[in-house]
Amino acid sequence: MTLFSEPILHVALPVPLRRLFDYAFPAGFDNQVDEKVQSFSAETKFDQLVGRRVVVPFGRQTLIGVVIKADHNTDQDLSKLKAALEILDDEPTINPEQMALLEWASKYYQHPIGDVYSAAIPGALRTNKAIIDLLPKVLVKTDEFPARKELNKNAKQLLKLHDLLTEEPSTSGFSLSRANLTEREVPSTTIKKFVDNEWAQWQTAHTSEVTVTEQDLNEGLQLNTEQALAVTAINSAEHYQGFLLDGVTGSGKTEVYLQAIASRLLKQQQVLVCVPEIGLTPQTIARFQKRFNVPIALWHSAMTDKQRFETWQQCRSGTARIVIATRSGIFLPFKSLGMIIIDEEHDASFKQQDGFRYHCRSMALYRAHRLNIPVVLGSATPSLETLQNVEQNKFSLLELRQRAGGSQLPTMRLLDLNRCQSQAAIGQPLLDEISQQLKNGHQVMLFINRRGFAPVLMCEECHWLTECSRCSSFTTFHRGSGLLICHHCGFQHPTLKQCLGCGSTRLTPVGVGTEQIDLQLKELFPNVDVVRLDRDSTSKKGEFDDKLNLINQGKPMIIVGTQMIAKGHHFPNVSLVGIVDVDGALFSSDFRAPEKLAQLVVQVAGRAGRGSIKGQVWLQTKFPEHPVIQDLVNNEYRDFAKYALNERKMLKLPPYSHQIIIRAESTHNQLGHEWLAGLAHYLQDYEGLLMLGPTPAPMTRKAGKFRHMLTIQSESRPYLHKLVNWLLENLDTIQKDNRIRWTVDVDPIDVS
Ligand SMILES: Nc1ncnc2c1ncn2[C@@H]1O[C@H](COP(=O)(O)OP(=O)(O)OP(=O)(O)O)[C@@H](O)[C@H]1O
Numbered sequence: 166m167t168l169f170s171e172p173i174l175h176v177a178l179p180v181p182l183r184r185l186f187d188y189a190f191p192a193g194f195d196n197q198v199d200e201k202v203q204s205f206s207a208e209t210k211f212d213q214l215v216g217r218r219v220v221v222p223f224g225r226q227t228l229i230g231v232v233i234k235a236d237h238n239t240d241q242d243l244s245k246l247k248a249a250l251e252i253l254d255d256e257p258t259i260n261p262e263q264m265a266l267l268e269w270a271s272k273y274y275q276h277p278i279g280d281v282y283s284a285a286i287p288g289a290l291r292t293n294k295a296i297i298d299l300l301p302k303v304l305v306k307t308d309e310f311p312a313r314k315e316l317n318k319n320a321k322q323l324l325k326l327h328d329l330l331t332e333e334p335s336t337s338g339f340s341l342s343r344a345n346l347t348e349r350e351v352p353s354t355t356i357k358k359f360v361d362n363e364w365a366q367w368q369t370a371h372t373s374e375v376t377v378t379e380q381d382l383n384e385g386l387q388l389n390t391e392q393a394l395a396v397t398a399i400n401s402a403e404h405y406q407g408f409l410l411d412g413v414t415g416s417g418k419t420e421v422y423l424q425a426i427a428s429r430l431l432k433q434q435q436v437l438v439c440v441p442e443i444g445l446t447p448q449t450i451a452r453f454q455k456r457f458n459v460p461i462a463l464w465h466s467a468m469t470d471k472q473r474f475e476t477w478q479q480c481r482s483g484t485a486r487i488v489i490a491t492r493s494g495i496f497l498p499f500k501s502l503g504m505i506i507i508d509e510e511h512d513a514s515f516k517q518q519d520g521f522r523y524h525c526r527s528m529a530l531y532r533a534h535r536l537n538i539p540v541v542l543g544s545a546t547p548s549l550e551t552l553q554n555v556e557q558n559k560f561s562l563l564e565l566r567q568r569a570g571g572s573q574l575p576t577m578r579l580l581d582l583n584r585c586q587s588q589a590a591i592g593q594p595l596l597d598e599i600s601q602q603l604k605n606g607h608q609v610m611l612f613i614n615r616r617g618f619a620p621v622l623m624c625e626e627c628h629w630l631t632e633c634s635r636c637s638s639f640t641t642f643h644r645g646s647g648l649l650i651c652h653h654c655g656f657q658h659p660t661l662k663q664c665l666g667c668g669s670t671r672l673t674p675v676g677v678g679t680e681q682i683d684l685q686l687k688e689l690f691p692n693v694d695v696v697r698l699d700r701d702s703t704s705k706k707g708e709f710d711d712k713l714n715l716i717n718q719g720k721p722m723i724i725v726g727t728q729m730i731a732k733g734h735h736f737p738n739v740s741l742v743g744i745v746d747v748d749g750a751l752f753s754s755d756f757r758a759p760e761k762l763a764q765l766v767v768q769v770a771g772r773a774g775r776g777s778i779k780g781q782v783w784l785q786t787k788f789p790e791h792p793v794i795q796d797l798v799n800n801e802y803r804d805f806a807k808y809a810l811n812e813r814k815m816l817k818l819p820p821y822s823h824q825i826i827i828r829a830e831s832t833h834n835q836l837g838h839e840w841l842a843g844l845a846h847y848l849q850d851y852e853g854l855l856m857l858g859p860t861p862a863p864m865t866r867k868a869g870k871f872r873h874m875l876t877i878q879s880e881s882r883p884y885l886h887k888l889v890n891w892l893l894e895n896l897d898t899i900q901k902d903n904r905i906r907w908t909v910d911v912d913p914i915d916v917s
């Protein structure tokens with residue numbers, strides 16, 4: 166039977182099922198596939214198929230999948246086996262190194278393999294377009310290319326394009342891509358004329374890999390001793406080695422990265438730099454571009470599919486030498502990856518919070534280990550996980566204790582809100598200090614972790630609060646847009662004129678958000694600019710950059726913002742940072758809350774005094790005696806971290822134990838709870854396994870669904886993973902319930 170002589174394809178499909186799907190060879194396959202594959206023997210032919218995209222029938226749909234394996238075996242009834250429709254491309258989309266990474270990730274995060282593969286395929290390739298058709302094209306001469314004198318000497322545009330094509334692109338180092346021609350103002354009608362006359366044609370650009378030499382690297386700063394030691398250590402790592410670059414804010418970590426990157430570039434290797442979502446600012450990119458005269462590619466969620474495809478292509482062809490990416494850049498294919506850097510490694514945005522809940526840092530460690538290359542984690546406020554790895558000698562510690570370039574660390578001050586008047590949620594002494602700093606010609610930064618005008622509207626008569634009808638949460642009042650918005654499910658409606666409880670019209674805002682502080686400060690300080698940086702005020706294209714440029718002019722002004730101002734920025738004229746409201750985080754049920762708070766406060770504080778002026782940081786609170794507040798004001802982050810790690814060790818909490826959360830959502834109130842209790846029942850007799858819950862999630866109801874969770878904890882990670890894996894694989898027989906939507910979160914960091 167022909168089916169036996171042809172391979173059976175085991176395909177990963179983008180569906181939420183924990184298995185591969187078998188397909189027979191596409192009919193007429195030999196005509197479809199490139200000659201290269203045809204000429205191989207049966208066995209190597211199998212290998213050639215691995216990693217390729219295939220189009221397959223799936224129920225009534227057609228899906229694009231990836232061949233994981235090709236062999237002669239299938240558990241399926243051969244007569245029912247459907248044939249794949251088409252094998253796309255004459256090359257694999259996923260290379261063997263990526264496949265190993267994805268396979269590991271699928272197992273480790275207990276996530277369906279097809280979904281994991283999907284994360285590694287750029288959007289443009291999740292369609293049945295062939296790679297070759299998406300590759301950038303350049304215009305080149307044909308044999309019919311006319312002599313210049315044959316053209317009408319008044320046809321200026323024709324002559325111009327003729328000249329451009331005559332110039333030998335390979336020697337002058339440019340190629341005539343569509344974008345390039347537009348930039349040179351060649352009209353498309355002119356191009357069409359050349360193509361129609363067959364004087365020129367579009368051809369797939371052959372990306373030439375250039376050799377990086379000393380000439381491509383601009384000179385770096387003179388390193389201080391600590392920086393120099395760090396660079397030397399990283400540069401001498403020839404194999405896998407994990408480094409923690411623990412450097413206080415403004416200590417010049419970026420300079421260390423740049424110089425370590427330089428030596429990898431000279432070895433003709435590529436470097437991947439992962440940054441938090443909000444860390445990919447034009448300033449960061451500019452700093453890399455100024456230093457290196459090599460192709461630098463970007464990867465982040467605001468890019469179009471086309472732009473991302475280009476980065477993907479440049480990575481795998483080896484053209485891009487540096488890739489600056491957010492979380493999902495860790496899936497990119499590389500030709501010769503020589504080092505991975507994770508900047509601000511403690512940042513929560515490295516963990517995907519829905520669907521395939523991977524952590525970029527963990528993936529980077531696995532990948533670096535497999536590729537046998539160094540990986541550098543950098544932070545002023547390392548995560549406790551990473552500090553534990555240092556403690557256990559799994560990472561080498563590189564410390565930068567001093568700020569670079571002569572600036573000093575700011576002084577911290579506590580402002581007890583119980584003992585002073587306040588306006589716009591800001592204590593009077595801090596307001597006075599703000600005036601003083603502005604008078605001195607400096608900039609002031611105020612941090613508040615909540616956007617909008619006020620977290621909630623309250624009825625003054627019956628104390629009714631504006632709630633989200635779909636979540637166990639309140640809707641935030643946005644005065645500018647006149648909307649009440651739920652920040653959890655996105656639900657929004659025009660603000661209310663009347664209380665829904667008693668009908669009174671006396672609705673007032675309670676609490677503050679960035680929008681309100683912004684407005685009130687504008688009234689209090691009418692003579693200076695007040696610039697607000699949060700998601701609402703920077704959503705238009707270019708708005709964020711415009712604001713950064715304004716701040717960078719250095720004029721006295723007040724900057725009000727959320728998380729967005731906390732990290733990475735270098736504004737030398739900021740002398741005072743006010744942290745308006747941290748109290749909410751002091752009483753959280755999340756055992757990670759103090760760690761997150763300490764990291765946030767230290768990062769925000771780190772924006773002060775980065776130039777020649779010494780900075781100060783004011784921390785406002787109603788709970789000045791709280792131990793975390795005391796630690797933040799009187800001690801360093803490392804003291805806090807030491808204490809916190811000790812506490813986790815005593816309580817056997819992560820990183821001294823490992824957790825997996827199974828969450829269940831349902832429209833029925835108790836269903837999720839019962840279902841999880843059933844699961845817990847299966848595991849309860851295993852020693853060394855701790856069942857926490859099931860409990861309602863902190864946010865009990867979200868977007869109309871009731872949410873419950875079961876946390877499973879163990880000191881042995883392999884044991885925990887093995888048992889949970891067994892549970893999930895047998896879920897269908899143990900406890901199937903179609904009314905439940907469940908998810909798995911391995912190494913959870915956010916329990917909301
Ligand atoms: N060796 C050096 N000599 C002089 N200036 C330096 C040196 N290294 C870094 N700097 C300067 O110090 C400032 C802070 O450096 P950088 O932004 O790299 O610090 P960082 O540790 O990444 O900061 P953060 O974590 O707070 O974002 C920059 O203006 C940088 O140009």
Ligand SMILES: [Zn+2]
Pocket residue numbers: 633634635636638651652653654655656867868
């Ligand atoms: Zn809601």
